[in-house]
Amino acid sequence: MGSSKVIHALYTDDDVLLAAVKTVKNEKHHIEEIFTPFPVHGLDKAMGLEPTRIAIAAFMYGCVGLIVATVMMNYIMIEDWPQNIGGKPSFSYIENMPAFVPIMFELTVFFAAHLMVITFYLRSRMWPFKNAENPDPRTTDDHFLMEIPVHDNEKELKALLTKSGAVEVHIVDKQAH
Amino acid sequence: MYTFSKRLKIVSISLFVLGVIGWGTSYVATHGLTLDDVKVLLAEENSHHGAAASHGEETHHDVQTDAEAHAAMIQSTHESESHAEEAHGTEAHSDDAHAEHVLHQMHNRPYAALYVAAFFFFMISLGVLAFYGIQYAAQAGWSPVLFRVMEAITYYVLPGGLIVLGIALWAGDHIFIWMDPEVVAHDELIQGKAGWLNKTWFAIRGLIFITGWSLYRYFSRKFSLAQDLADVNDNSNFKKNFRISAAFLVFYIYTESIMSWDWIMSVDPHWFSTLFGWYVFASMFVSGITVIALITIYLKSKGLMEFVNDSHLHDLAKFMFAISVFWTYLWFSQFMLIWYANIPEEVTYFVTRIEDYNLPFFGMLILNFIFPFLVLMNSDYKRVPWFIVMAGIIILFGHYIDVFNMIMPATVGDRWFIGVPEISAVLLFLGLFLFIVFYALSKAPLLAKGNPFIKESEHFHY
Numbered sequence: 001m002g003s004s005k006v007i008h009a010l011y012t013d014d015d016v017l018l019a020a021v022k023t024v025k026n027e028k029h030h031i032e033e034i035f036t037p038f039p040v041h042g043l044d045k046a047m048g049l050e051p052t053r054i055a056i057a058a059f060m061y062g063c064v065g066l067i068v069a070t071v072m073m074n075y076i077m078i079e080d081w082p083q084n085i086g087g088k089p090s091f092s093y094i095e096n097m098p099a100f101v102p103i104m105f106e107l108t109v110f111f112a113a114h115l116m117v118i119t120f121y122l123r124s125r126m127w128p129f130k131n132a133e134n135p136d137p138r139t140t141d142d143h144f145l146m147e148i149p150v151h152d153n154e155k156e157l158k159a160l161l162t163k164s165g166a167v168e169v170h171i172v173d174k175q176a177h
Numbered sequence: 178m179y180t181f182s183k184r185l186k187i188v189s190i191s192l193f194v195l196g197v198i199g200w201g202t203s204y205v206a207t208h209g210l211t212l213d214d215v216k217v218l219l220a221e222e223n224s225h226h227g228a229a230a231s232h233g234e235e236t237h238h239d240v241q242t243d244a245e246a247h248a249a250m251i252q253s254t255h256e257s258e259s260h261a262e263e264a265h266g267t268e269a270h271s272d273d274a275h276a277e278h279v280l281h282q283m284h285n286r287p288y289a290a291l292y293v294a295a296f297f298f299f300m301i302s303l304g305v306l307a308f309y310g311i312q313y314a315a316q317a318g319w320s321p322v323l324f325r326v327m328e329a330i331t332y333y334v335l336p337g338g339l340i341v342l343g344i345a346l347w348a349g350d351h352i353f354i355w356m357d358p359e360v361v362a363h364d365e366l367i368q369g370k371a372g373w374l375n376k377t378w379f380a381i382r383g384l385i386f387i388t389g390w391s392l393y394r395y396f397s398r399k400f401s402l403a404q405d406l407a408d409v410n411d412n413s414n415f416k417k418n419f420r421i422s423a424a425f426l427v428f429y430i431y432t433e434s435i436m437s438w439d440w441i442m443s444v445d446p447h448w449f450s451t452l453f454g455w456y457v458f459a460s461m462f463v464s465g466i467t468v469i470a471l472i473t474i475y476l477k478s479k480g481l482m483e484f485v486n487d488s489h490l491h492d493l494a495k496f497m498f499a500i501s502v503f504w505t506y507l508w509f510s511q512f513m514l515i516w517y518a519n520i521p522e523e524v525t526y527f528v529t530r531i532e533d534y535n536l537p538f539f540g541m542l543i544l545n546f547i548f549p550f551l552v553l554m555n556s557d558y559k560r561v562p563w564f565i566v567m568a569g570i571i572i573l574f575g576h577y578i579d580v581f582n583m584i585m586p587a588t589v590g591d592r593w594f595i596g597v598p599e600i601s602a603v604l605l606f607l608g609l610f611l612f613i614v615f616y617a618l619s620k621a622p623l624l625a626k627g628n629p630f631i632k633e634s635e636h637f638h639y
Binding site for chain 1: 519
């Protein structure tokens with residue numbers, strides 16, 4: 001795998017970071033990633049990230065849960081071993097539906113919640129046995145790190161980032177994952 | 178400062194007058210009905226049914242087509258219902274007795290129509306009063322910009338409450354069968370409840386509730402206005418409001434529950450449900466919040482509430498969404514237990530509604546649950562005023578139907594229709610409600626500027 005040069009700028013304050021992101025964006029540089037110890041309000045908008053689509057995914061997962069619950073109970077309670085529910089032996093799913101609604105609701109929530117979490121992990125490139133991508137452990141404590149790819153403009157970027165309030169600026173050779 | 182525009186005044190007064198005329202004519206028309214008229218009508222209906230079975234009345238038609246899903250449930254519970262009827266000694270169904278029964282139902286209709294509309298508009302203002310109390314008790318920071326709208330809507334609690342209680346006592350056994358001594362004399366179940374269900378105690382309880390709610394409303398409004406004029410460092414009026422709001426909420430949750438047994442549940446005096454108070458509360462809460470949103474959007478469109486931003490509307494719409502789901506949860510909790518247990522004296526309540534009120538009963542679920550759930554689910558739509566208005570109108574209509582379903586089956590049976598008396602009664606109280614609410618709005622500045630949270634509220638951003 002090849003390697004690429006990136007610049008790491010460290011900040012110690014979220015407001016300074018937010019201002020720096022705006023300056024860097026104004027200069028039309030691409031910000032690869034930002035590592036922060038806590039969620040910084042408004043950072044996604046400043047970086048120009050697209051709004052999350054996880055709500056749409058959650059809706060679809062919920063629909064899957066609803067369908068699974070319906071198919072499962074129809075097979076178990078109506079087809080495979082027909083049951084007399086509440087003294088109403090109609091052996092029809094739709095006529096016994098009030099009894100099934102709680103399970104339909106629970107599985108809808110169950111599927112939406114669990115699959116949403118799993119989707120979020122995968123989308124964030126976090127899966128079992130993966131090594132942490134975090135370039136500097138201080139970002140889990142009190143530092144904020146901005147990562148910008150370098151394209152033969154080291155000096156210009158370094159000057160810009162220092163001016164924007166970075167406490168440290170390094171050039172790093174990044175191993176591609 | 179809002180001035181009650183002449184146009185709105187004329188609109189509300191003409192709605193009121195139109196309602197009075199419409200309701201008055203239908204009252205006179207049904208009052209003039211005699212037993213012979215009803216017999217002719219019934220004979221006509223019978224021949225009609227014989228000629229073309231599928232071409233029945235609107236209700237019968239709906240039962241035949243829409244209710245396939247519940248057909249078996251109806252059948253299984255039908256037996257138990259007819260047994261219950263026999264137990265009440267109605268097996269002697271001669272034609273005369275039936276005609277008289279129908280005549281009573283037709284006489285009841287204008288009373289019931291008036292009562293449903295009166296309660297619906299009263300319930301909106303009582304729901305807003307609870308919402309307002311919660312904002313104070315929770316010391317909410319987002320909502321003080323909406324306080325004046327809420328205070329205006331709650332101005333209707335006193336007149337609305339007295340009107341509902343007045344109609345209940347005036348209509349008497351036209352709505353509440355237990356108010357008829359003749360019925361009580363032959364009914365052991367009602368006799369057992371007579372210690373609670375008697376006209377005097379009913380009236381006293383109603384007056385206690387209305388007095389309590391109105392006192393809270395009076396003082397919280399007074400402190401709210403006094404806080405505007407007070408020094409910036411003086412929050413004593415706000416603190417007083419906080420204390421009385423906490424006390425009011427305790428009073429409210431008991432009295433609201435008892436009120437819903439008295440004013441609604443007792444129209445079916447044999448039937449009872451322990452979560453009925455919560456169920457009615459959910460209905461009034463969501464209708465109230467919807468009306469806050471609608472009036473706020475109206476005033477904002479007039480440029481009078483510039484301090485209300487998208488985030489406030491978003492929060493109101495979130496409440497509309499959430500409480501609609503909450504209402505459905507309670508509706509279903511009540512329905513499922515009764516359906517599952519299938520005990521005759523309980524299940525008749527739903528059998529009547531599914532057989533004779535199929536369209537409003539299941540239509541209400543679509544209006545109050547499926548529609549708001551799908552329309553208001555998307556975050557962005559909760560910020561679009563016309564979307565909130567559309568969803569709000571549907572929710573209000575749905576909750577009118579909800580009250581309709583609670584009162585009508587016990588009073589007019591299968592002789593229901595949403596016709597002249599119902600629509601006129603709604604117009605009548607809509608006119609009165611608008612007049613009183615907008616009059617109250619014009620009495621004070623639209624921004625509660627003295628509230629200690631007002632800055633936070635103005636800068637509220639979600």
